[in-house]
Amino acid sequence: MxxxxxxxxxxxxxxxxxxxxxxxxxxxxxxxxxxxxxxxxxxxxxxxxxxxxxxxxxxxxxxxxxxxxxxxxxxxxxxxxxxxxxxxxxxxxxxxxxxxxxxxxxxxxxxxxxxxxxxxxxxxxxxxxxxxxxxxxxxxxxxxxxxxxxxxxxxxxxxxxxxRDWMVTLGRKTAAEKVASFLLMIARNIDPTLDPNTNPTSFELPLTRADIADFLGLTIETVSRQLTRLRTDGVIRIDNNRHVTVDSLARLASRSGA
Amino acid sequence: MxxxxxxxxxxxxxxxxxxxxxxxxxxxxxxxxxxxxxxxxxxxxxxxxxxxxxxxxxxxxxxxxxxxxxxxxxxxxxxxxxxxxxxxxxxxxxxxxxxxxxxxxxxxxxxxxxxxxxxxxxxxxxxxxxxxxxxxxxxxxxxxxxxxxxxxxxxxxxxxxxxRDWMVTLGRKTAAEKVASFLLMIARNIDPTLDPNTNPTSFELPLTRADIADFLGLTIETVSRQLTRLRTDGVIRIDNNRHVTVDSLARLASRSGA
DNA sequence: CAAAGGCTTTGACCGAAATCAAGGTATCGG
DNA sequence: CCGATACCTTGATTTCGGTCAAAGCCTTTG
The missing domain is CATH 2.60.120.10 (Jelly Rolls)
Incomplete structure (x- = not known):
């Protein structure tokens, strides 16, 4: 066989x-x-x-x-x-x-x-x-x-x-909102059973910064800066460039532009 | 009856x-x-x-x-x-x-x-x-x-x-390319049998400037300026704000970012 | 016809993100 | 372990498109 x-x-x-x-x-x-x-x-x-x-x-x-x-x-x-x-x-x-x-x-x-x-x-x-x-x-x-x-x-x-949801993100959201939207989207897709109240949540980013930029209609630098901002604001933690921990999904969602 | x-x-x-x-x-x-x-x-x-x-x-x-x-x-x-x-x-x-x-x-x-x-x-x-x-x-x-x-x-x-085609337009095209893409899209949809070599072509814009802006992820002013530019460059003519005449579809297409 | 209101254009200025330019960091092969 | 390489971050500067403001134009309505 x-x-x-x-x-x-x-x-x-x-x-x-x-x-x-x-x-x-x-x-x-x-x-x-x-x-x-x-x-x-x-x-x-x-x-x-x-x-x-x-x-x-x-x-x-x-x-x-x-x-x-x-x-x-x-x-x-x-x-x-x-x-x-x-x-x-x-x-x-x-x-x-x-x-x-x-x-x-x-x-x-x-x-x-x-x-x-x-x-x-x-x-x-x-x-x-x-x-x-x-x-x-x-x-x-x-x-x-x-x-x-x-x-x-x-x-x-x-x-x-x-x-069509993503068209709204591409056409009408700021860079900060785009990056927050992206992280939320990834969190939800990696674990579809994710309860929005379960905190903290962590996952591996499936994309490089270049890919994220291509997904969000931004440049690598802007993506990096926005991730840094989320980090310094205490919304997320990033280990080894790929492993993301979200302390409060609600806090991230509030930055995603709804 | x-x-x-x-x-x-x-x-x-x-x-x-x-x-x-x-x-x-x-x-x-x-x-x-x-x-x-x-x-x-x-x-x-x-x-x-x-x-x-x-x-x-x-x-x-x-x-x-x-x-x-x-x-x-x-x-x-x-x-x-x-x-x-x-x-x-x-x-x-x-x-x-x-x-x-x-x-x-x-x-x-x-x-x-x-x-x-x-x-x-x-x-x-x-x-x-x-x-x-x-x-x-x-x-x-x-x-x-x-x-x-x-x-x-x-x-x-x-x-x-x-x-998905439009996502590329929203995420990666300049304002000028967006407006050209929009005009091409409208021309093609209003007359699906449109031969790209038939010139000139004319049609009524089905949208206001505000709608066009909302479709392209731009502001009204930017849409207006880009239309003005296409007009002064001789690519299109606009009568009564709505009636558009495209002299050369190919010339418009070359500005749409392919 | 005149006034009103909505839509569009244009101009001046501003700011968010792009671009340009170094550095820093993680990973991999030798 | 070390160097190479790819990926990521940060800073300085520029630029495209947004914002604010005003004026023009077209249509509607009385």
Whole structure:
């Protein structure tokens, strides 16, 4: 039996796509053991024929940072569930200015059905593990399974809400509010069960200062200065540049511009 | 037979919802004569029982500018197709700062299925005509018709792409680029068949300077100055504050930051 | 027609964030 | 351990867009 890859944890800034090889022996629940718990609808909707197809095309890809995972069907012909880690979706202007337009956390679905012209790059921001499916199988599944499409619609609507919320941040908030909003957003996504009254809270920042700047429409220096200000004001503590402790989420929220 | 309202053209900044009254006699194609051509999937999926329900609940609503059409299910309990005109979707911060997060042109579908907490206001930017359906009917339709859900997924994916494109504009473009991008976007949406080589092109601006500012994350004054600059540089002409003539779309595009 | 009010333009000035420029700090390979 | 490298912080200065203020223009209304 072939080696079974699943949920490998990889070096940051590299996305490796893995598909479990032993689909035949294990059946649907084993195909995607990790995401089965969270993506029952997406993984569970595969039928045996599709699993055979998956087994044939499964392979371990390594994709260089910055290369397109989405928006270019030829590059990487697959859809994935994010099992752990953070994937950043970016768009760039011709002169190199970049904007991160979304962060994908587990258990988000990564891929753009019904491809359109829009070019988005997907890049691993941290160590990322993915469970991938061939594009063709997913698209067939979608045609055959209204339930899958329903789940996808719900995720897409949520992503649309997130995007529009972030538009307010980009268009109307000050640098200080942007950075506070960012920290809150990360805290909530890293631990979705987070109770706003649980203090203190701490987490690892999944992004570099440069990434944060690209997400907030700021420069590295401004991000750094605002983080310093939050630190000297006693709102947060930062250890090793990445580990953030928030004493009072409410205090942070009050600086986020509501 | 009841009076048949359809596709009324209304005063700017007022949304009036209309549902044709004579559904019984006319059947599905008549329910929504105007949008039938463009929204076949959404309107055509209604079954006769639902039409009866529609007839009972149909009425002519007038909604004040700034009041919530979406995000508050109790306020206006319906979904609509935009038949003509432009609807702006806005989000606000607690202190009143506002951001327009999307513009809806015909034949967009207006409404948020599977309501989430996100609060978005919808307001008519110009004279707008709408074809509306009771919320309950649309949600039942969606449960019963995978085709409707498929169409909705496609529109939602397109809106997500638009939102993410605009995030780049908000986060990374200069004021001059933002205004040029806005004019291009309007030109393309008002006439989707627009050939980029057809010059000159002219259209009515659907937004006031204040709205444009709220869409671009700028102030009124900055928008005005940038429009003046485009005018003095000979890129556009503006008559009566609203009628814009673009001599060369390519020249405008070159200022939009790509 | 005249007055009023809303929208737009323009000008002068200001300030938040960008840019430019050093340094400092953590991590990794040898 | 040490040097190299990438990432981060801090300071000085500049600049783009915001703020404040005033005037022009267009439409509405009596």
């Amino acid at each position: 072939a080696d079974a890859y699943l949920a490998d944890t990889l070096d940051p800034r590299t996305i490796v796509m893995t598909v479990r090889q032993d689909v035949h022996s294990a059946g649907i629940p084993v195909l995607c053991q990790s995401c089965e718990a969270r993506h029952r609808g997406i993984c569970g909707a595969l039928d045996p024929d599709q699993l055979v197809g998956l087994a044939k095309t499964s392979s371990k890809h390594t994709v260089e940072p910055g290369s397109e995972l989405m928006g270019d069907a030829e590059t990487v012909d697959s859809y994935s569930n994010v099992l752990s880690g953070v994937v950043k979706l970016t768009k760039s202007l011709s002169d190199g200015r970049q904007q991160i337009v979304a962060l994908q956390f587990a258990p988000d679905f990564l891929g753009r059905p019904f491809k359109v012209e829009s070019v988005i790059n997907a890049e691993a921001a941290t160590a990322v593990s993915l469970c991938s499916f061939p594009r063709a199988s997913v698209e067939r599944m979608m045609r055959e399974s209204p339930d899958l499409e329903h789940r996808l619609l719900k995720q897409t609507l949520n992503e649309l809400d997130d995007a | 009841a009076d048949a309202y359809l596709a009324d053209t209304l005063d700017p900044r007022t949304i009036v919802m209309t549902v044709r009254q004579d559904v019984h006699s006319a059947g599905i194609p008549v329910l929504c004569q105007s949008c039938e051509a463009r929204h076949r999937g959404i309107c055509g999926a209604l079954d006769p029982d639902q039409l009866v329900g529609l007839a009972k609940t149909s009425s002519k609503h007038t909604v004040e500018p700034g009041s919530e059409l979406m995000g508050d299910a109790e306020t206006v309990d319906s979904y609509s197709n935009v038949l003509s005109g432009v609807v702006k979707l806005t989000k606000s911060l607690s202190d009143g700062r506002q951001q327009i997060v999307a513009l809806q042109f015909a034949p967009d579908f207006l409404g948020r299925p599977f309501k989430v907490e996100s609060v978005i206001n919808a307001e008519a930017a110009t004279a707008v005509s709408l074809c509306s359906f009771p919320r309950a009917s649309v949600e039942r339709m969606m449960r019963e018709s995978p085709d409707l859900e498929h169409r909705l997924l496609k529109q939602t994916l397109n809106e997500l792409d638009d939102a």
